[in-house]
Amino acid sequence: IEDLLVNVRMVTPKGVLEKNCQVPRLSCGPDFNHVIMGSEGSFGVITEVTLKIRPLPQCKRYGSIVFPDFESGVKCMRDVAKERCQPASIRLMDNEQFKFGQSLKPVASILSTFVDGLKKFYVTRIKGFDMDSMVVMTLLFEGDKKEVDQNEKKIYAIAEKFGGFPFFFCYPNFVSYLIFRQELLKWNGWGYKDSQFILKDNLLYFTGDRYPIGGHYLPYFTQWVKDVLNVEVTKFQKTKTPPPPQRYPDTNVPKELFDRLNDMNLSYSTDGLDRLIRAHGHTLHDIYILRESSFKRIPDIVIWPSCHDDVVKIVAFACELNMVIIPFGGGTAVSGAIDCPDDPRIIISLDTSQMNNILVLDRENLTVTCESGIIGQDLERELKGFGFTCGHEPDSYEFSSLGGWVATRASGMKKNIYGNIEDLLVNVRMVTPKGVLEKNCQVPRLSCGPDFNHVIMGSEGSFGVITEVTLKIRPLPQCKRYGSIVFPDFESGVKCMRDVAKERCQPASIRLMDNEQFKFGQSLKPVASILSTFVDGLKKFYVTRIKGFDMDSMVVMTLLFEGDKKEVDQNEKKIYAIAEKFGGFPAGGTNGERGYMLTFVIAYIRV
Known part of the structure; x- marks a missing residue:
């Protein structure tokens, strides 16, 4: 029901x-739909x-597969x-359930009894x-006929590997992220220090080699x-240098806090730049303040816990000292969630970047448990080494953390294939002022009681500190291919996307770029060779003269x-067949990949 629910009153x-x-x-x-679900009438x-x-599906078909034992079926x-x-449905019935199902068959005709005898003999x-x-495994397939045929054939082939065969027996029922991140990333803008737009020979030039337009x-x-x-x-x-020490707001951290941190052997800093970097997010407003003004309030101290237990201790003494x-x-x-409030109390920025370990990789159940500070691209790289992927790629994937994905409901x-973070999340562990909040069993969903995973997701750090996360993973896909389709106007593209959904x-990904975005994407193409320029000219001639498309729409x-x-x-x-109905035609994988x-380059334009 949580996958079907749009709204509840x-x-x-x-x-x-x-x-x-x-x-x-x-x-x-928080998503209060998920608080209402499972509440059993206790809230209202x-x-x-x-x-x-x-x-309605075009085709509906039942099936069943017999296995020699329960383990083979699993x-x-x-x-x-x-x-x-x-x-649409897949269920594995153990031997007791199988026998029960057989016992519910009515009195059979002589012919039916004879056929059943042959089946049993076989x-x-x-x-x-x-x-x-x-x-026995029971199956229900729904969809268009081609899709059903393909799914059925694929599942029966898998079953054969484990000694199963189709039979209608029953009724179908870590890499460490630097503490001093400013050594790698910009202090006053998005992304890596070595990747930026600069002016060179009176032309814009993108530095570094991390992105296709680099160099x-x-x-x-x-x-x-x-x-x-309208910029000259x-x-x-030129990029500004960090402010001098006297420009940062004063900090008034009590000696008692330093003593406790030293006793617990925790890393911390009151350096102005460390505090400034953790005082903001990456809205346009944040970047403008960094470049042209100053923040009224920044954290008084940055603390780097290295594990869940460290966070428990930090939260405990922060509550005790009213911080x-x-x-x-x-x-x-x-979203402004990490902006400092105008509060006279000591503000601690709890940086989870040193909590970046993969704790458990469960190959059988296809889950991975990680500490919350692991960065998206680091997690994906490590999983790839084991032959898996979590498939979650937000626009900030290169720099955002796993805990951040959960906290912001990313x-x-x-x-389309892997789901949003709520579809991937199995379990989350959060340290709150009242104790540790987590589910008491490692399962994707429970029927009874509100799902507190959905209270934590989207809470933006307001309820506590996320320390560990368990996600679903999948084997790496065998095939990966980019594509693109050009439409005469935005309305045609939207109609196509609706039919694709129907x-x-x-x-895995489908995005419709409007004319302004399209022109922007084309503008980021580097200087082309003579041959490439000639080919681009032919393409433009085909699109505008042969197909009659307007470059401005x-x-x-x-x-x-x-x-x-x-x-x-x-x-x-x-998808290409659907696009053709609305005047679209394929424009190649290169454009799709570009x-x-x-997506990962756009944010660099602001600095």
Whole structure:
């Protein structure tokens, strides 16, 4: 029900509780839908509910698979999950349930009894199964016929590896992140120090080699900046140096706090730059203040815990000494959650960057448990070494932390396949002033009681400090392919995306860029060779003269497909066919990859 629920209205003794907008998810604040779900009527009376719906499936088919024992069936189900097969329903009945199901069959005709006898003979004599240990898996497939055929064939092939066969027996029912992060990242802007736009030979140039545009002159972007931003690039401002020590607000940390930190062997700093870097997020307002003004309040001290137990101790003495704690992960927040309040108390910035270990990798159940300070790209790189991925790629993926993903209810660019953070989260551990909050069992969902994972998600550090997180993971996809589609206007692109959703096509990522974004993306192309310029000219001629598109209204959809090759081919073919109905045509994988990767470059424009 949590996957279907859009909104719920509940009358409580304190008034009516409901979301203030009709959207499936909000990034900011706890999701009270998940507090209401499972509350069993204890909080109030549910009066109205909004659910998602879908068109009726074209095809519906039941199936069943017999296994020699329960363990073989479990192994098959794990492989089905790893391969991302998606029958509408899949259940494994143990031997006792199987026998019970057989006992409910009515009195059979002579012919039916004869057929049942043949089945039993085949299973026990030919296949050698023991009637007292064999189990059965029941299946229901729904979707279009081609999708159902493909899913069914794939699952039966997996079952065969574990001794199962189709049979209608029953009724279908770490890498350390530097403490002194300013050695690697900018103190007053987004991203790495070695990656930035500079003026070189009167043209904009992107430094470094971390991104595709690194080490290239950008003449088209230089012109775009002049035309669109109305900025004269020859007056390009150089990066400022950090303020001198006397410019930082004073700190008044009591000696008792230093004594306790030293006794616990915890790393800490009252250095002005360390405090300043952890006083803000990365909104445009934050960057402007860093460059042109100053913050009225910054943390008094930065503390680096190294594990969950350290956080428990820090929270305990902060409560005892009446101090404020602001959790700090990657520092990429855009909600103001890490801004310092105008509060006379001592403010502690609790930096989780040293809590960056992978604690448990469960290959069988496909989960990983990590400390909350691990950075997204570090987590993904380590998982890749083991042959897995979590698939979560928010725009801030290079710098944001796992704990930050949970605290901000993050959404990833590949959510169509892997889901948002709420779809990936199995368990979370949070230290609060009242104690440690966590589920008492490691399962994705519980039917009874509110799900406090959903209270923690989106809480932005206001309830406590997230220390450990357990996520679902998947095997690395066999095939990865980019694509792009050009449409004559934005409306056509939107209509195409609606049909893609209705047809339940699932590219890993699908984004529609409006005309302004499209032109911006094109402007970031580096200086081309003569041949490349000629090819680009031919493309432009085809789009504008042959297809009749207007360069001032056309838009582009960028795509990323992930999965096995057959699945990717099928998805790609289906989406391109839908696009054709709305005047769209494929524009190649290179444009798709450029559009996807530029997501990570856009924020560098601000500095």
